[in-house]
Amino acid sequence: MKKAVNVLTLTGFMFFGAIQSTFAQAGEAEKTFHQELKQRFIEGDPKFMGIVLVTLILGLAIAIERIIYLNMATTNTKKLVAQVDDALSSGGVEAAKEVCRNTKGPVASIFYQGLERADEGLEAAEKAVVGYGGVQMGLLEKNISWLSLFIALAPMLGFMGTVIGMIDAFDRIAVANDISPAVVAGGIKIALLTTVFGLVVAIILQIFYNYIVSKVDSIVNSMEDASISLIDLLAKYKK
Numbered sequence: 001m002k003k004a005v006n007v008l009t010l011t012g013f014m015f016f017g018a019i020q021s022t023f024a025q026a027g028e029a030e031k032t033f034h035q036e037l038k039q040r041f042i043e044g045d046p047k048f049m050g051i052v053l054v055t056l057i058l059g060l061a062i063a064i065e066r067i068i069y070l071n072m073a074t075t076n077t078k079k080l081v082a083q084v085d086d087a088l089s090s091g092g093v094e095a096a097k098e099v100c101r102n103t104k105g106p107v108a109s110i111f112y113q114g115l116e117r118a119d120e121g122l123e124a125a126e127k128a129v130v131g132y133g134g135v136q137m138g139l140l141e142k143n144i145s146w147l148s149l150f151i152a153l154a155p156m157l158g159f160m161g162t163v164i165g166m167i168d169a170f171d172r173i174a175v176a177n178d179i180s181p182a183v184v185a186g187g188i189k190i191a192l193l194t195t196v197f198g199l200v201v202a203i204i205l206q207i208f209y210n211y212i213v214s215k216v217d218s219i220v221n222s223m224e225d226a227s228i229s230l231i232d233l234l235a236k237y238k239k
Contacts, residue, residue, distance in 0.1 A: 048161035048194045052154055056201040059150035062143050063208035070215045073140065075105035077226040084111060084230065088237045093118050106136035106219065107226045114230050118237075125234055129227045136223065140216045147212070151205045158198015165191030 080103055087095040093115050100112040113132040117124040169188055 048157060049197055052157050052194070052197045052201055055150050055154045055157065056204065059147055059205040062147050063205065063212060066143060066212050070140065070212065070219065073105050073219055075103065075107045077107050077222045080107060080111070081226060081229045085233055088233060106140065107223055110136060110223060110227060111230050114234070118234055122231060122234055126231055129230065133223055133227060137220055140219060144212060147205060147209050151202050151209060154201035154205065155198040158195045161194025162191040165194065
C-alpha cells in the first residue's frame with residue numbers, strides 16, 4: 001500500500017511539473033500554479049481532460065514499476081561469472097549453484113538453470129539456459145505493451161476532444177447565425193487545450209518508454225553474453 005501511495009504521489013508531481021511549463025502565463029503572476037492548472041483543466045472540459053489524466057497516471061505507474069524492477073534485475077555479470085568460475089574450481093557445481101541462489105537478477109537465475117542440467121551434458125545445459133532466458137526476457141518486457149498503448153491513446157483522446165470542441169464551435173455558429181470570435185472562442189479553446197494535454201502526456205510517457213526499452217535491451221545483452229560465458233565455464237570444468 002505504501003508503495004502504491006508513493007507511486008501516485010510521484011505521478012502527480014511529474015504531471016503538475018509537465019503542465020506548468022505549458023500553461024503558466026507571465027501576465028497572470030497573481031495566480032498560483034494550482035489555480036491556473038485547475039482553470040485550464042476546467043476550460044478544457046473535465047470529461048476529456050480527466051481521461052487524459054488517468055492515462056498519464058496509469059502510464060507513469062507502469063513506467064515506474066518497470067524502472068524499479070529493471071534496476072533490481074541489473075547484475076554485475078562480470079563479477080558473477082568470476083564467482084561462478086571460482087566456485088566451480090573449488091567446490092564444483094553445487095558450490096556454483098549456491099552462488100547463484102545468493103545472487104538476485106535474471107542472469108543468476110539463468111545460470112542456476114544451466115548448472116541444474118550440467119550433469120546431463122553441455123547440450124542440455126545450453127538448452128536450459130536458452131529456454132529459461134526466454135522466460136526471463138518475457139518478465140523484463142512485462143506490461144511494456146500497455147505503456148505503448150497509453151502513448152498512442154493520450155494524443156488520440158486529445159484529438160477527440162479537439163474534434164468535439166470544433167463541433168461545439170460550429171453548433172454555436174449555427175444557433176447564433178453568426179461567425180464572430182466570441183461565438184466560437186469557447187469551442188476552439190476546448191479543442192486546443194485537450195490537444196495540448198494529450199500531446200504532453202504522450203511526450204512524457206514516450207521518454208519513459210524509450211528509457212525502459214533501452215534498459216531491457218542492455219539487460220538482455222548482458223544475459224546473452226553471460227550465458228555464453230557460463231557454457232564456456234562448464235566446458236572448461238568438464239575437461
